[in-house]
Amino acid sequence: MNSQDEFFNLDNPDQGIQRQLAEGISTRIFPGDQAMLSVVTLAPDAVGTLHSHAEEQWGVMLEGEAVRIQDGKEVPVRAGDFWRTPGGIEHSVRAGPQGARILDIFSPPREIYKTSGSGFGTD
């Protein structure tokens, strides 16, 4: 593989594996060997589905505001905030009125996200 193939951009709609996570929530997924990145776009007031998976997850709020639902708590988050979601912890997200963009990181990579599809997947 040419090393140039390892360079991407958050705004390039032609890169990544497309996935519709929920109504108003879409993502582009970039699988690596040990970690997987997911560039998530949330429409205004879009709401995710409460779910969990064994893989560790980190989220980085790139734009907008949202409420992170995690381990039974609701935490307001805005651009610059980031968080860790240990494996097995139930979580979801609710976008603010301006929508949001979040970079999710999964480690190890989630198998179900390696192919295009829909939904959050669950264990």
Next chain:
Amino acid sequence: MNSQDEFFNLDNPDQGIQRQLAEGISTRIFPGDQAMLSVVTLAPDAVGTLHSHAEEQWGVMLEGEAVRIQDGKEVPVRAGDFWRTPGGIEHSVRAGPQGARILDIFSPPREIYKTSGSGFGTD
């Protein structure tokens, strides 16, 4: 651990394990179970040290411009660009004249970065 302890901010200087990577390049490190985040601040024209490690690495350009040196090539990068560095690949970075901020992701976590110190570490 209270779930609130899993929430951080890119701009909070009191969070993370401090590390001086090189002259003009400092970071705050957040270790997880499967992945580790590193919020790197580069002074204008700061230059890293060419090195490699077994862990996979991803970099996300948060602010500024830089040249990513990876696998013998030099790739100009700016805010919004991101890249994957497979384990074992030599890499470094050279900040632009305005400096830069980069979010690095390591998986698995780098042991040497779990404690405060200096330098990039090498295998």
